[in-house]
Amino acid sequence: MLRSAATAAIAGAANAVAIALVLVGGDGLYSEALEGITRQQQRSAGVDIDDIDAELIPVNIPVGIIPTGTGNAVSRWANGITDVKTAVLNVIRGQQQRAQMSKVHSDGAFLRMSGVNVVYGMMSDMIKRSDELRWMKTKRYPYAMLRMVIGRKRKFNCRVQYKTLVDDELQNGNGSVRTEVAASSSPSSGGSWRDYDPNGQQFRGLLSFSCVPVDTEEDRAVQTIIGSSSHLIIDHGCFAPKFLKYLLNYISPVKTEVTSRKLVVLKDVTAFRIMLTENNEIRPGSWCTSHSKDRELERLSAIDGEVIPLVTPMLDVRVHGGFVPLYGCVNQLQNSNPHGGVKNRAFEPVIED
Numbered sequence: 212m213l214r215s216a217a218t219a220a221i222a223g224a225a226n227a228v229a230i231a232l233v234l235v236g237g238d239g240l241y242s243e244a245l246e247g248i249t250r251q252q253q254r255s256a257g258v259d260i261d262d263i264d265a266e267l268i269p270v271n272i273p274v275g276i277i278p279t280g281t282g283n284a285v286s287r288w289a290n291g292i293t294d295v296k297t298a299v300l301n302v303i304r305g306q307q308q309r310a311q312m313s314k315v316h317s318d319g320a321f322l323r324m325s326g327v328n329v330v331y332g333m334m335s336d337m338i339k340r341s342d343e344l345r346w347m348k349t350k351r352y353p354y355a356m357l358r359m360v361i362g363r364k365r366k367f368n369c370r371v372q373y374k375t376l377v378d379d380e381l382q383n384g385n386g387s388v389r390t391e392v393a394a395s396s397s398p399s400s401g402g403s404w405r406d407y408d409p410n411g412q413q414f415r416g417l418l419s420f421s422c423v424p425v426d427t428e429e430d431r432a433v434q435t436i437i438g439s440s441s442h443l444i445i446d447h448g449c450f451a452p453k454f455l456k457y458l459l460n461y462i463s464p465v466k467t468e469v470t471s472r473k474l475v476v477l478k479d480v481t482a483f484r485i486m487l488t489e490n491n492e493i494r495p496g497s498w499c500t501s502h503s504k505d506r507e508l509e510r511l512s513a514i515d516g517e518v519i520p521l522v523t524p525m526l527d528v529r530v531h532g533g534f535v536p537l538y539g540c541v542n543q544l545q546n547s548n549p550h551g552g553v554k555n556r557a558f559e560p561v562i563e564d
Contacts, residue, residue: 231273231538233302237280238327242515245312245324245535248272260321263527267314267534275302275538281349282516284327285310288436289539302538309533310436311421315514316527326436326535327515329528331485332416333364333446335513342518360451365505366415369524371407373483376440378405404484407477412447417485418458419443419528422478439532440479449473480530487524 232248234240248270253260256268276298278286283293289308290298313325330338341355421435422442446454454474477483487509509524 229272231275231302233275233277233538235277235279237278238282238284238515239280239517241274241276241285241326242324242517244274245270245326248274248535249312249314249324261316261319263314263316263319263529267531269309269531269533270535273307273536273538277302281352282327285436285537286539289537291540298539301540305538306540307536307538308437308540310535310537311438311530311532312534313419313441314529314531316529317512317525318522322521322526323514323519325514325528328418328420329526330416330418330513331526332367332414333359334416334418335511335518336365336508338513338516339508339511339518356455360455364415364448364451365508366413366448367509368488369414370486370488371409371417371445371483372404372486373407373443373477374404374481375477376479376481378403378481404482407445409445409447412473414445415448416446417443418446419480419483421530436537439530440481441530443477443480443483445475445477447473447475482527482529484528485526 232244234244249267250260252268252270253265258265258268260267276286276289277295278290278293278298279295286298287293289310290301310326313329315322315325315329337355337359340358341351344351344354347354419441421438421440444458449457450473457474510521512519512521512526
């Protein structure tokens with residue numbers, strides 16, 4: 212299913228010859244454009260995109276993004292700043308890096324490519340509510356976040372399975388298994404899955420995003436587009452302000468220690484599955500949200516800040532490192548890039564006198 216005119220136009224351009232794709236927008240447009248490019252390239256190569264274990268052909272068209280959206284996370288990671296002139300300058304300079312993407316499936320079919328994050332539960336509920344308040348413009352985001360903090364939080368039961376870089380290394384027969392981030396163009400289709408044990412707790416939300424360590428001894432990590440794995444954060448009912456504070460830690464390389472027993476972080480995740488199970492929770496009549504409303508929210512996820520409907524409440528995600536060349540210069544030193552990218556160092560943004 213093609214979700215937008217932009218996706219359909221790019222996916223349908225089977226005979227088009229492009230040397231680059233420059234987008235003017237935000238994270239949502241980036242995700243939709245990458246979905247279109249991915250569909251086109253896999254179709255041309257004879258790859259079944261609905262096969263979750265298919266080895267995808269990496270995108271070979273450089274992509275630039277001029278930040279005019281709301282979040283602009285991709286531009287921030289690529290350019291170190293959300294300044295339009297700096298982003299344009301990076302496209303002109305032509306320096307590229309290979310960015311990570313995640314392939315998202317649901318109900319046995321390809322759903323979407325994700326360049327920023329995949330969320331389910333509390334965070335997707337918040338994004339859904341903010342979409343219903345578009346008349347408030349940018350003020351809808353802090354309002355929806357405030358409602359998330361002080362309002363009722365939906366809980367649910369689900370089964371979570373996942374793989375890590377260690378599992379992929381073992382499957383590939385590498386005797387020197389490392390726990391830190393390692394390069395991998397795509398997750399292994401073999402090997403056994405790990406079952407996450409919630410210890411009898413219900414879930415309130417799950418959030419996945421690309422993250423690499425900057426100091427393994429001090430357990431410090433930072434959110435980035437460079438890498439081949441993700442952090443999977445599982446919320447079992449953590450105090451909402453503490454949960455938000457923990458997420459904000461990833462914007463800069465600070466210590467990412469979990470201080471709540473209700474918050475679990477699975478690191479170096481290369482693939483994961485979320486399958487909702489029947490919720491037998493008895494809902495008091497005083498609750499404002501009805502049973503039918505909860506059922507509606509159960510069939511929604513959010514990918515790169517966009518609400519995505521699900522036929523059935525399940526997600527199957529595979530992380531693909533170095534999947535797309537992206538114009539920019541990461542604001543941290545990358546000692547090596549095994550996918551053909553260049554070494555990237557921070558540089559100062561354009562400043563007018």
